[in-house]
Amino acid sequence: MKYIVKNNEPQSLIDWKKNDKMFQRGKPDWKRFKHSKNKKIQDELIESLKKEQGYICCYCERELIVGNCHIEHLKPKATNKYPELQLEYNNLLCSCQLEIDKGEPRHCGNSKGSWYDDDLLISPLDADCEIKFKYFGDGNIDHINKASEQTIIHLQLGIDKLIALRKGVIDTFIFVDPVTKNELLNDEDRKEYTKQYLQIVNGKVNEFYTTIKYLFE
Numbered sequence: 001m002k003y004i005v006k007n008n009e010p011q012s013l014i015d016w017k018k019n020d021k022m023f024q025r026g027k028p029d030w031k032r033f034k035h036s037k038n039k040k041i042q043d044e045l046i047e048s049l050k051k052e053q054g055y056i057c058c059y060c061e062r063e064l065i066v067g068n069c070h071i072e073h074l075k076p077k078a079t080n081k082y083p084e085l086q087l088e089y090n091n092l093l094c095s096c097q098l099e100i101d102k103g104e105p106r107h108c109g110n111s112k113g114s115w116y117d118d119d120l121l122i123s124p125l126d127a128d129c130e131i132k133f134k135y136f137g138d139g140n141i142d143h144i145n146k147a148s149e150q151t152i153i154h155l156q157l158g159i160d161k162l163i164a165l166r167k168g169v170i171d172t173f174i175f176v177d178p179v180t181k182n183e184l185l186n187d188e189d190r191k192e193y194t195k196q197y198l199q200i201v202n203g204k205v206n207e208f209y210t211t212i213k214y215l216f217e
Contacts, residue, residue, distance in 0.1 A: 001129045002124065002205065003129055004053050004124045005052065008089075010048045012040070013087075016033070030077045046071055050069070055203070057069070057095055058072060060107060060108050060157060061209055062207055068098045070097075071092055074092070082116075096109075107159055111155055115154050132147070135210070139168075169207060169211070170211065173185065190216060191216075194212060194216040198212065
């Protein structure tokens, strides 16, 4: 899980709030915002969230694909516990998996749903979130305490699908020649490859950034 530094909210969202009578009366409503006719504001909001995340999912770090990502409320909008945060920009993230194919396992925001616990959820907005998990060369992820354990469970970060995707990226760093059984990258080459992989180019972060940083940096 990569640390996310929040930016200022889009001006278009600020203006919408100023012009929404119910919001000004202290009654923010996410459904009213989503059902508003100005799609441009919604598009600008999700683009802003994606940009500050480096265009990777706030939880699993997969690349965010246009049309297959959604706005995620860190503190859920589906309960009465945080109604005032429904349109609070610092409570909004962007998660993968907007549409779920038949048989596809839920993970990240789709799996988290309305679960939230101040003590048991590792948030990507926590500066130390990147060191709260352990990663392995086979793509597995493990916890270091109760909070990271529960986060892995509720976000389903340890499912076979994500393990396989992480391993696919890891294997490019430790690729073995099928004939000679020798690794094709020596230590110096791997160090340089890691350095390049962890560079943020044009605001974009490579998939499973934290996994590669943990294993190879």
